[in-house]
Amino acid sequence: MTGVIDRLKGGLIVSCQALPHEPMHGAGHMAAMAAAALEGGAAGIRANSPQDIRAIRARVAVPIIGLHKVEYADSPVYITPTIREVAEVVDAGADIVAVDATERLRPGGQTLKQFFAEAKARFPGMLFMADVSTYEEGIAAIGMGFDLISTTMSGYTPHSAQRQEPDLELVGKLAAAAAGAAPIVAEGRIETPDQLREAFELGAFAAVVGSAITRPQLIARRFASAIPDSAGRKP
Numbered sequence: 664m665t666g667v668i669d670r671l672k673g674g675l676i677v678s679c680q681a682l683p684h685e686p687m688h689g690a691g692h693m694a695a696m697a698a699a700a701l702e703g704g705a706a707g708i709r710a711n712s713p714q715d716i717r718a719i720r721a722r723v724a725v726p727i728i729g730l731h732k733v734e735y736a737d738s739p740v741y742i743t744p745t746i747r748e749v750a751e752v753v754d755a756g757a758d759i760v761a762v763d764a765t766e767r768l769r770p771g772g773q774t775l776k777q778f779f780a781e782a783k784a785r786f787p788g789m790l791f792m793a794d795v796s797t798y799e800e801g802i803a804a805i806g807m808g809f810d811l812i813s814t815t816m817s818g819y820t821p822h823s824a825q826r827q828e829p830d831l832e833l834v835g836k837l838a839a840a841a842a843g844a845a846p847i848v849a850e851g852r853i854e855t856p857d858q859l860r861e862a863f864e865l866g867a868f869a870a871v872v873g874s875a876i877t878r879p880q881l882i883a884r885r886f887a888s889a890i891p892d893s894a895g896r897k898p
């Protein structure tokens with residue numbers, strides 16, 4: 664296990680992401696979010712786009728899990744889909760590159776296996792996180808030698824469990840199967856400290872929380888929609 668991964672063990676990783684259509688979009692905002700997350704006790708940051716990763720790198724010293732969301736016409740894969748985005752994320756200073764590791768084909772018809780072999784060859788020594796949506800994908804990613812396995816995509820592929828809550832069942836199953844041989848990260852729809860605690864009780868190595876901490880528009884909506892008869896003011 665490398666030093667970077669050790670530093671994430673048992674920790675909270677805060678995902679600081681705002682896409683172009685979101686009010687907090689902008690590298691300066693994301694760097695401030697990352698600094699705030701650190702003050703709150705985060706052990707690591709997850710961030711999207713070379714610009715945001717660079718700004719966050721300049722501001723905080725904890726491990727950064729970087730990704731680049733890019734949409735291609737010929738594939739539904741958008742989290743670091745090709746080697747081009749891997750190179751951008753590495754160049755921006757991320758410690759770990761997060762990539763879609765679902766069974767779906769990538770742009771140009773590339774399989775995950777082909778893509779991962781190319782990524783490892785181009786960037787030897789770089790750490791990679793597999794964003795999976797099912798148990799089978801998690802097991803396959805462990806077999807391929809990914810450094811971290813995250814439940815990120817559960818609920819976001821048509822063939823995975825569709826639920827409102829975090830997929831803690833998947834976290835538990837993967838942690839039991841990995842039996843300490845590969846770090847399993849709980850990610851996706853964790854909204855409460857109790858859910859986070861449960862993920863660790865089920866064997867998670869670390870947990871990522873995004874929207875519940877860093878998407879203020881969603882936090883405000885949770886409160887606004889709790890007001891009786893608030894329907895008229897909903898956006």
Ligand SMILES: CC(=O)N[C@H](C=O)[C@@H](O)[C@H](O)[C@H](O)COP(=O)(O)O
Binds near residue numbers: 853
């Ligand atoms: C599915 C997908 O594209 N997930 C993205 C992955 O980087 C982010 O949009 C999420 O915010 C992140 O996974 C954290 O999850 P949550 O915001 O639910 O705590």
